[in-house]
Amino acid sequence: AQSVTQPDIHITVSEGASLELRCNYSYGATPYLFWYVQSPGQGLQLLLKYFSGDTLVQGIKGFEAEFKRSQSSFNLRKPSVHWSDAAEYFCAVGGTGNQFYFGTGTSLTVIP
């Protein structure tokens, strides 16, 4: 069955520190992978996506993610976190039709 796992419910980092949010997926075919960010009271905004090709993808707001097929992972990274990055982050795997599955999210707190 298709699924997405985000092992970390909540992460706290200091401003300026590096960030890595974990995402593992289970999908029968070649996955289309996405990361979204949700600020409080807002809808979800697409950060980046992976379909094929280069396994390191760049997104908006200085984020990047690396697809590792052998580990079924698609972890999100940022070299230096800003206070404005505090939000909820969702990993998703997509396919045909209705096949679009979200993880349960990771809440990021940034300490000044």
Place this chain on the structure above:
Amino acid sequence: NAGVTQTPKFQVLKTGQSMTLQCAQDMNHEYMSWYRQDPGMGLRLIHYSVGAGITDQGEVPNGYNVSRSTTEDFPLRLLSAAPSQTSVYFCASRLTDLYGYTFGSGTRLTVV
């Protein structure tokens, strides 16, 4: 370009009442979906559509109906509201399988 527009933003219903959450997109997207978001559960798919006249059930369809008479509109109807339907509802659309979803800003529904 408005993207995905949801109305209303907030709604309070009494148990047993019915209502329709409106969703419209102006991007000519074929795929549209309704999700509900509850704490600790991520986003769960209620209903989806892959084109005008075509709808299908998602993970949690009970108590909800949808229709897709045009490409632009995808309303969600609550037939007889229950407290368990208290949630934040998101409408989303995407062009095809190869694209991520664009989300509306959400409707926060409280059933008392």
